[in-house]
Amino acid sequence: MDIVAKIAQSSHIVLVVNDTADSIGAASAFYTYLMRLQKKTTLYTPQTQLSQNLSFLPWFEKIKKSFPSSGDCVICFGSFDGASELPTCQEIIRIDNRSCDTSGESFDLVDLNCISITQVVFGFFTLQGVLINSKMATALYAGLLEASKNFTEAGVDGTTFALASQWIQSGAEHRKCLENTVLFRSLAALRLKSLLLQKMRFLHQGTLACIALSKRDLQQSGADEKDSLAVLEEVLWCATLEGAFLLFFEDGMCNKAVIFSKEATEFPPPAKTKVLETKPHGATWQLQEPLYEEELIQKIITIFEKEEN
Numbered sequence: 546m547d548i549v550a551k552i553a554q555s556s557h558i559v560l561v562v563n564d565t566a567d568s569i570g571a572a573s574a575f576y577t578y579l580m581r582l583q584k585k586t587t588l589y590t591p592q593t594q595l596s597q598n599l600s601f602l603p604w605f606e607k608i609k610k611s612f613p614s615s616g617d618c619v620i621c622f623g624s625f626d627g628a629s630e631l632p633t634c635q636e637i638i639r640i641d642n643r644s645c646d647t648s649g650e651s652f653d654l655v656d657l658n659c660i661s662i663t664q665v666v667f668g669f670f671t672l673q674g675v676l677i678n679s680k681m682a683t684a685l686y687a688g689l690l691e692a693s694k695n696f697t698e699a700g701v702d703g704t705t706f707a708l709a710s711q712w713i714q715s716g717a718e719h720r721k722c723l724e725n726t727v728l729f730r731s732l733a734a735l736r737l738k739s740l741l742l743q744k745m746r747f748l749h750q751g752t753l754a755c756i757a758l759s760k761r762d763l764q765q766s767g768a769d770e771k772d773s774l775a776v777l778e779e780v781l782w783c784a785t786l787e788g789a790f791l792l793f794f795e796d797g798m799c800n801k802a803v804i805f806s807k808e809a810t811e812f813p814p815p816a817k818t819k820v821l822e823t824k825p826h827g828a829t830w831q832l833q834e835p836l837y838e839e840e841l842i843q844k845i846i847t848i849f850e851k852e853e854n
Contacts, residue, residue, distance in 0.1 A: 547653065548620075548638055548653045548654060551618055551638065551653075552582070552584065555584070555617050556585060556615070556617055557586075557587070557613060557615045557616045557617055557618070558579060558587070558616070558617075558618045558619075559586075559587050559589050559612065559613060559619045560572040560575060560576060560586060560589065561589050561590065561591070561619060561620065561622065562588065562589070562608065562623070563590065563592060563622075563623050564590070564592050564594075564595050564596055564769075564771060565599075565688075565691060565692075565771075566599055566602065566687045566688050566690070566726045567622075567623065567662045567663060567687075567689075567691050568622040568688075569595075569599055569602050569622075569688075570662075570663050570684040570687045570688030570691075571640065571662040571663045571665070571688055573602050573603045573681075573684035574663065574677065574681040574684045575622070575666055576588060576607070577603070577604075577678070577680060577681050578670065578675055578681075581675075587607075588604060588608040588609065589608065589610070589613070590610060592610075595608065598725045598726075598729045598731075599687075601687075601721055601722075601725050602684055603680040603681075603684050618638070619637045620638045620640060621637060621638070621639045621640070621641075622641070622662055622666075623662050624639075624641060624821065624822060638654070639653065639654070639655060640655070640665055641662055641665065642656055642657060642659040642660065642661060642662050642665050642692075643824055644657060644823055654666075654669060656668065660689065660693050660698060660701060660705050661689045661692035661693065662692070663685040663686075663687075663692070664688075664689065664708060666685065667685055667708065678715070678716065679715065680716075681715075682712040682713070682715035682716045683712075683722060685708075685717070686709065686712040686713065686718075686719070686722050687717075687725070687726055689705070689708060689712070690722050690723060691727070693705060694778070695723070695727040696709075699825065699826060731768070731772070732767075733766050733767035733768040733769075734772040734775065736765075736766040737768035737772050738772075738776045738779075740765070740766055741762070741773060742776070744757060744758075745780065749849065749850075751785050751786075752787045752849070753787065753789065753846065754780050754781075754783065754786055754788075754789040755790055755792065755842055756780070756789070756790075756791050756792070757791075757792045757838060758791055758792065758793050758794070759794055759795065760795060774791070774803060777789050777791045777805055781805045781806075781807065782807075786807070787806065787807055787808065787849060788804065788806040788807065788810070788849055789804075789805050790802060790804040790805065790845055791803045792838060792841060792842070794838060795835075797837070797838075798836065798838075799836050799837070799841045800832050800835040801830065801831050801832060802829070802832070802841060802845065803828075803830075804827055804828050804829075804830075804845060804848075805827045806826050806827060806849070806852075807826070809825040809826060810826070810848065810852050811848075811852075812828035812830075812848060814828070815830070815832065815836065815844055816834075817832070818831065818832050819831040819833060
């Protein structure tokens with residue numbers, strides 16, 4: 546069964562989002578589409594909180610933190626740790642532009658050639674002959690700006706700029722999207738950046754940067770995990786570096802790792818590790834059996850050494 550047929554037969558559709566402009570923007574545009582079809586729809590997030598700088602996105606105020614009991618169709622926009630905690634229902638449809646470990650989900654709209662989830666959604670709209678209004682254009686454009694890192698990601702091509710031009714012509718608010726996705730920094734994020742830069746270590750003849758992050762670090766700064774990833778992305782582009790990675794640890798043991806590389810690299814995970822996200826220039830691992838910091842560091846260094854050879 547395709548997504549159009551599933552939507553047609555569903556009485557209450559739940560759109561699940563994570564804390565990114567790409568996920569919320571894609572779901573926002575899809576929400577408008579479903580409203581046109583007069584389908585009962587709920588925007589829902591399992592995240593404990595959403596970044597308030599994203600509140601400019603259309604329908605943001607509609608996002609609920611409790612799953613509706615009458616929901617009979619779930620559409621997830623992107624991936625997130627809370628996906629496994631979704632209530633059991635008939636089917637989960639995933640709309641995404643990245644591959645990840647999603648056993649049990651249906652991959653109805655996954656296009657790895659797209660730069661953003663909003664591009665995947667727009668491709669669906671195009672096939673269905675859906676015309677977008679200014680609200681939908683703003684939501685789609687915000688996701689594109691964030692996912693492409695203001696058009697600096699490796700996957701950006703002529704199609705990316707053509708989409709941006711088309712959406713701006715359709716009424717996307719460029720400046721508002723830019724200020725609230727690419728340029729926005731909270732005071733807490735700046736505090737965390739200062740802390741992480743102090744803790745940063747250079748390894749492997751200065752070609753790799755390692756940052757260890759604890760829950761206490763986040764609590765002291767008031768920032769969140771997404772802010773730490775922004776720091777890691779900035780660190781990666783130091784002149785001498787080939788890669789950078791962030792290790793999350795608790796009680797002296799690492800339970801999660803985020804790895805970024807300047808060159809396209811394969812990141813085979815350690816044993817008993819759930820791959821939360823993988824892409825040509827990075828990967829996110831959730832270690833089901835935590836490792837000591839130095840042990841995990843050595844495994845990551847080995848990956849980069851193999852790429853050098």
